[in-house]
Amino acid sequence: MPSKPLHRPSILDIARDAGVSPATVSRAFNRPQLLKPDTLQRIERVARKSRFRPNRLGSGLRSGSTRTIGMALPTLRNPVFAECFEGAEAWAHDNGYSIMVTTTGYDVTREAAAVHSLIDHQVEGVLLAVANAARSATLRELAEDGLPYVLVYNESPSHPCVSVDNMAAAGDMLCWLAGQGHTRIALVTGPLAASDRARRRLQGARACARKLGLPPPAHLPMPSHTAADVGILRQALRERPAPTALFCSNDLLAVSVIAQLRALGLHVPQALSVCGFDGMHLAALMVPPLTTVEQPSRDIGATACAQLLARLRGESAVSLRLPHRLMAGGTVAAAAPSP
Incomplete structure (x- = not known):
């Protein structure tokens, strides 16, 4: 059987039960400061008892403001x-x-x-x-x-x-990696055409490498922004010299990279260092916790x-x-x- 439509009390119902005009009920929910306190309290009491909720969309469309x-x-x-x-x-x-x-x-x-x-x-x-x-x-x-x-x-x-400042933030991470002795660093990103943030992070890392006199970081573009391709990682690690650190353009991508490296029999950070960008709360709960750039x-x-x-x-x-x-x-x- 078809369900019975739910009855929702209207402004007219509230006005009748509170003994006021519909316009007064409307003012109670839109401009309550215009009403006497006892009138406002009476309307609110009736509305609570009836479980009345004002139609914000309808009133917004009438007033020109949703x-x-x-x-x-x-x-x-x-x-x-x-x-x-x-x-x-x-x-x-x-x-x-x-x-x-x-x-x-x-x-x-x-x-x-x-x-x-x-x-x-x-x-x-x-x-x-x-x-x-x-x-x-x-x-x-x-x-x-x-x-x-x-x-x-x-x-x-x-x-x-x-x-x-995505360029400055990525530069700070690359500088910190260099301070840990990493000179062969690769940037792992999703498709740059779909994220100018990832592109700026790549640019910032490369600018910092030039400033420090390091080799330009390699770029490992993945088909997805949040999932690493194991084939691309495997090929990158076959290069000589291979990177010692992978800087991922976001934390979810870093998590996926770590999982794919483990599937290849490589443990982080013993075999390879990995860091991310974003500072998502889950990063701190990983074992070990993810090294990352936190943005608020x-x-x-x-x-x-x-x-x-x-x-x-x-x-x-x-x-x-x-x-x-x-x-x-x-x-x-x-x-x-x-x-």
Whole structure:
């Protein structure tokens, strides 16, 4: 049998039971400061008893403000992006906004479709990470339409953004590896076309190597941003001289690299050192803990949300770089002396 529709009390029901007009009930939930305290308490008491919830979307559409912002992230499988969302959502909630989130799978086509879907749902602004901020048609479209937006993780001189300095952070890690005696270092990344963050980390590592007079780090591009290809690793380790340290462009990729090395019979860090980038909380729970560059993902989300809400108030958004931190775990050991 078909289920019976759930009865939801309306403003008219609450007004009747509280002995006030529907307009007074509306003010109780939208502008409570305009009501006398005893009237407001009576309406709230009736609403709680009836389990009444105001229709925020309907009232928002009527007023021209949905109090909703959109967020488009590459994936939520990576804890870093989930932390970013949590930071943004907490800030939005504290300021009377909700967030509608969608994922793009590191795909430019899905990226555009995801943002279009958010716009169709009447969001007032967008937080997003794109594949390439310098070439993004999605960002150009948002700018042309006049819809406020702020980038998370991407760095750009042309678009408002909140990130870390990816080149400097990668340079700091490479310098630290060099301090551990590693001169043969390889950068492991996903497809650079789908992540300008990974590209900047590669550039930063290579710039630091030049400054230190080290050989240019090799580049091992993987088909995926979060999964290592054992064949590519096997071939890299057959090179002579082989790398002694693998610097991965994100922590999930580093975890996958360590697992694939173990499948090849190689233990980290005894046979090979491995480090990552992101500082996801799981990294500290690994055995041994992962050596990584920590970026404050929750703060990136919260700060970007604050900048977006400032834009919605008519203020100018400010691009910000938040501080990174090197976390020395147990997956990097001093390089063995060259034979």
